[in-house]
Amino acid sequence: MTKQDPIIRVENLSIGYEDKIIMKDLSFDIPRGDIFIIMGGSGCGKSTLLRTLTGLIAAHCGRIWIRDTDFIHAGPKEKLEIMQRSGILYQGGALFSSMTLAENVALPLQQYTSHTPDFINQIVSFKLALVGLAGYEAYYPSEISGGMRKRAGLARALALDPEIVYFDEPSAGLDPVSSKNLDDLILEINKTLGTTIIVVTHELPSIFAIGKNSIFLDKTLQTISARGRPDELLKNPPNRQVYEFLTRGEQHEKGTK
Amino acid sequence: MIDIQTKGESVVCTLKGVLDGTARFPASVCGLRHKKLQLLGDGIESWNTDFVAILFNTFKHIPKEHISYSQLPQGMEQLLRLAFQAPYKETQMTREKQPFLEWLGDRGIQVCRCVKKGCLFLCGCLFAWGRQLRGKAVYRSKDFWMILADCGPQSILIVSLISFMVGLILAFVGAIQLKTFGAQIYVASLVTIGMTRIMGAIMTGVIMAGRTGASYAATIGTMQVNEELDALQTMGISRVDFLVLPRMNALLLAMPILILLSDVMGILGGCFVCVLFWEIPLAEYIKYATNSFYLTNFLVGVFHGLVFGLIIALCGCYFGVNCGRNADSVGAATTKAVVYAIVWMIVMTGVLTALCEGLGI
Numbered sequence: 001m002t003k004q005d006p007i008i009r010v011e012n013l014s015i016g017y018e019d020k021i022i023m024k025d026l027s028f029d030i031p032r033g034d035i036f037i038i039m040g041g042s043g044c045g046k047s048t049l050l051r052t053l054t055g056l057i058a059a060h061c062g063r064i065w066i067r068d069t070d071f072i073h074a075g076p077k078e079k080l081e082i083m084q085r086s087g088i089l090y091q092g093g094a095l096f097s098s099m100t101l102a103e104n105v106a107l108p109l110q111q112y113t114s115h116t117p118d119f120i121n122q123i124v125s126f127k128l129a130l131v132g133l134a135g136y137e138a139y140y141p142s143e144i145s146g147g148m149r150k151r152a153g154l155a156r157a158l159a160l161d162p163e164i165v166y167f168d169e170p171s172a173g174l175d176p177v178s179s180k181n182l183d184d185l186i187l188e189i190n191k192t193l194g195t196t197i198i199v200v201t202h203e204l205p206s207i208f209a210i211g212k213n214s215i216f217l218d219k220t221l222q223t224i225s226a227r228g229r230p231d232e233l234l235k236n237p238p239n240r241q242v243y244e245f246l247t248r249g250e251q252h253e254k255g256t257k
Numbered sequence: 258m259i260d261i262q263t264k265g266e267s268v269v270c271t272l273k274g275v276l277d278g279t280a281r282f283p284a285s286v287c288g289l290r291h292k293k294l295q296l297l298g299d300g301i302e303s304w305n306t307d308f309v310a311i312l313f314n315t316f317k318h319i320p321k322e323h324i325s326y327s328q329l330p331q332g333m334e335q336l337l338r339l340a341f342q343a344p345y346k347e348t349q350m351t352r353e354k355q356p357f358l359e360w361l362g363d364r365g366i367q368v369c370r371c372v373k374k375g376c377l378f379l380c381g382c383l384f385a386w387g388r389q390l391r392g393k394a395v396y397r398s399k400d401f402w403m404i405l406a407d408c409g410p411q412s413i414l415i416v417s418l419i420s421f422m423v424g425l426i427l428a429f430v431g432a433i434q435l436k437t438f439g440a441q442i443y444v445a446s447l448v449t450i451g452m453t454r455i456m457g458a459i460m461t462g463v464i465m466a467g468r469t470g471a472s473y474a475a476t477i478g479t480m481q482v483n484e485e486l487d488a489l490q491t492m493g494i495s496r497v498d499f500l501v502l503p504r505m506n507a508l509l510l511a512m513p514i515l516i517l518l519s520d521v522m523g524i525l526g527g528c529f530v531c532v533l534f535w536e537i538p539l540a541e542y543i544k545y546a547t548n549s550f551y552l553t554n555f556l557v558g559v560f561h562g563l564v565f566g567l568i569i570a571l572c573g574c575y576f577g578v579n580c581g582r583n584a585d586s587v588g589a590a591t592t593k594a595v596v597y598a599i600v601w602m603i604v605m606t607g608v609l610t611a612l613c614e615g616l617g618i
Contacts, residue, residue, distance in 0.1 A: 097583040097584055097585050098585050115278070119278065119307075119311075122310050122311055122313075122314040123306075123307065123310045125310075125313070125314055125317065126306075126309065126310035126313045126314060126340055127310075129313060129317070129340040129341070129343070129345070130336070130339055130340050132342060132343050134317070134340075134343055134344075134345050134346060135345060135346025136346075141583070142581075142582075142583060161305075161306050188335070188339050191335060192332055192335035192336045192339055193306070193332070193336070194332065
């Protein structure tokens, strides 16, 4: 696979819970090194799509190609290998409350590498410094703010130098400044490590600040109703829902198509 | 390959060849603080983030203004700039041990606060009961029936099984001793008096503390984590009225019935042993058991049960309401609810037994 090849290819994917289908016929490519936004209104299935992409729930039908592997039909070993090369930042950081930040970040390294404890400590310090938390190794999640918890969660997601990092609503619950700082950090990580970043969000400032590519999930149509760069979608909205979403519904008359 | 040269106040670090996690820096440059660092790339063939982590940890004490980069691969330079962006803050990997006296003082203050909190909670519950009697307490009757179903009918099987086994054990142990005097027929009396007076209540109490008390603490604790308790408070609904009262009422209603069941099952357990193992005729067992059944003993047992029900509900709800806001706290609250309920039940058994003795009951 070359640099231009998609790192993730989704083909005719249908997702949902048990018998209920939430989204169907989802097909899109995520290029390597991209910052890809999955956007849409509340309850449209963004998080469900993310959970399907990360293997937390099974797809109803379709295929997800991650690099050259069919992720849905892959065996447990192949799935584990793909999961090890992916990092996920959950909404609240999902740090283990009984562990310090250093222990949280060290956990995947202890699990999947044969590094010495001393070297793991060095990597942990470096990853925490990357997200601006140098010196916070001995703190517990309950002793730091929500924004710091997210950054620590990002440090843990980056512990194994993943090729893909998924973000579930990274700006949720953050003040505008912390939210912007996190957006800047996502851009830096993407630029410096070349990591492919997939973000599920409905926060407009974040979408326009970091998004290089996006898809819009339409709850009514139960599929993708728009795709492209977010700023271009704003200039040339393909339908009224997208325009209303990207302008917070303020000028929907102009955008009606 | 790493080449280090010190020129006055500056350290020049030249990086060449393959740079990975096996690279090592001389100990003399580790922990430098006041030097200027010049990082030179000279024909770097390949590198990875493990090497960058080592490089960062070697020079992490040097402020970013004192570091210059030259001919480093773009990605490596960007990573280093990002890592050095914030001034490094020294951290202690382990917490300092608290001096004993300080620890003792802290614990003392914590205990006082807990006692105060517990007393306030108890008063709050008593007032809520008062409000309920006046018809002013707010809670959903649907909740009450659901909680009652959980702590009543759904507990029948486990209470029956455990009580049957306790009766069986009492009969076995008692009969071995009584047999030496040829008085094994009195096993029926031993089991009947033992179960109706105290054992039925204690066993039911322990089961309900583990089953229902823990469930109360976990449910309310999870509500605390999900900010549901805050929502109740902001809506002006009393947590005690809404959450504690239905649980307390349900247990107070269920406990006497469960104790009656426990007594019967215990006596049946004793009967099972006597008839099958000690060859005591069934009619004889029933006769002795009936003769040893005193209403006073049964009522004392039921009263114990009511007190235990109150203790279990209060402990479960108290630790649930005062639970922290993370996953660990729910586990801790559940454990505390069970442990404290059992401890208080044993303490109250002692108090009530002494009281009954004093009153000649």
